[in-house]
Amino acid sequence: xxxxxxxxxxxxxxxxxxxxxxxxxxxxxxxxxxxxxxxxxxxxxxxxxxxxxxxxxxxxxxxxxxxxxxxxxxxxxxxxxxxxxxxxxxxxxxxxxxxxxxxxxxxxxxxxxxxxxxxxxxxxxxxxxxxxxxxxxxxxxxxxxxxxxxxxxxxxxxxxxxxxxxxxxxxxxxxxxxxxxxxxxxxxxxxxxxxxxxxxxxxxxxxxxxxxxxxxxxxxxxxxxxxxxxxxxxxxxxxxxxxxxxxxxxxxxxxxxxxxxxxxxxxxxxxxxxxxxxx
Numbered sequence: 434x435x436x437x438x439x440x441x442x443x444x445x446x447x448x449x450x451x452x453x454x455x456x457x458x459x460x461x462x463x464x465x466x467x468x469x470x471x472x473x474x475x476x477x478x479x480x481x482x483x484x485x486x487x488x489x490x491x492x493x494x495x496x497x498x499x500x501x502x503x504x505x506x507x508x509x510x511x512x513x514x515x516x517x518x519x520x521x522x523x524x525x526x527x528x529x530x531x532x533x534x535x536x537x538x539x540x541x542x543x544x545x546x547x548x549x550x551x552x553x554x555x556x557x558x559x560x561x562x563x564x565x566x567x568x569x570x571x572x573x574x575x576x577x578x579x580x581x582x583x584x585x586x587x588x589x590x591x592x593x594x595x596x597x598x599x600x601x602x603x604x605x606x607x608x609x610x611x612x613x614x615x616x617x618x619x620x621x622x623x624x625x626x627x628x629x630x631x632x633x634x635x636x637x638x639x640x641x642x643x644x645x646x647x648x649x650x651x652x653x654x655x656x657x658x659x660x661x662x663x664x665x666x667x668x669x670x671x672x673x674x675x676x677x678x679x680x681x682x683x684x685x686x687x688x689x690x691x692x693x694x695x696x697x698x699x700x701x702x703x704x705x706x707x708x709x710x711x712x
Contacts, residue, residue, distance in 0.1 A: 457654045463596040467652035471595040471671040472569040478670040482662060483547035493529045496697035496707050500618045501533050503709055504584060508536040517582040517610065520590030524552030531557045540578060542566045569594055573606045583615045592622045592672040597654060597679060601686035608687035617689055617710040625674050626703060635659040635669045684708050
């Protein structure tokens with residue numbers, strides 16, 4: 434792990450009263466049962482708090498502007514920009530595109546029916562379509578819509594995908610759907626750079642004591658975290674926070690080159706690391 438990386442989160446993840454857990458290191462593979470169990474935690478989380486989540490996230494991320502600035506200007510009504518937004522949630526980026534671009538065909542996909550229901554209430558018009566797909570419980574190769582896209586986005590999503598191999602395969606599949614002059618926009622949540630969030634970590638050992646389906650601790654990878662949302666007693670979600678070395682591996686798996694990289698969003702303007710990639 435990168436020196437000094439996420440020390441506060443590592444300590445809180447195991448908990449002072451819990452035995453140190455053995456992590457699944459770079460040489461092992463998270464099993465499918467653990468991937469599905471972690472994904473189920475997130476499914477329950479978003480089903481439980483969707484309305485509150487939407488209420489607190491009404492504004493566009495500042496990083497959206499730099500994505501749109503990279504889009505080709507040659508799109509027309511007859512040849513619109515083709516956009517795939519994987520993990521679109523409640524359609525916040527779709528709303529931004531509707532307000533800042535003209536000629537496009539947008540397809541947003543998410544695993545949360547509750548968030549998609551809100552996306553469909555935005556009334557963005559026939560250029561915008563939303564669909565349900567779970568690219569964690571279903572192999573990415575079949576869960577991700579086929580076709581060729583000029584912009585593929587995976588914004589605020591990678592940290593919810595359990596297993597390093599699964600994250601790499603996801604970006605590889607997205608890279609394969611990019612048009613010759615297209616752009617893949619990826620965010621990596623750098624929450625561990627903000628010490629405020631350390632108090633929200635729920636140790637897996639604590640979670641397992643009350644869980645109907647405990648998580649196999651020896652299957653967890655460095656950076657795997659349960660993060661409580663809101664006040665004490667609120668539900669937790671699974672998040673993965675990669676170190677710098679793993680970030681490079683995941684981005685490299687896309688088969689694309691990085692054309693721009695920057696930080697944006699959050700109180701200090703550095704909560705998300707953006708990588709914009711192309712052929």
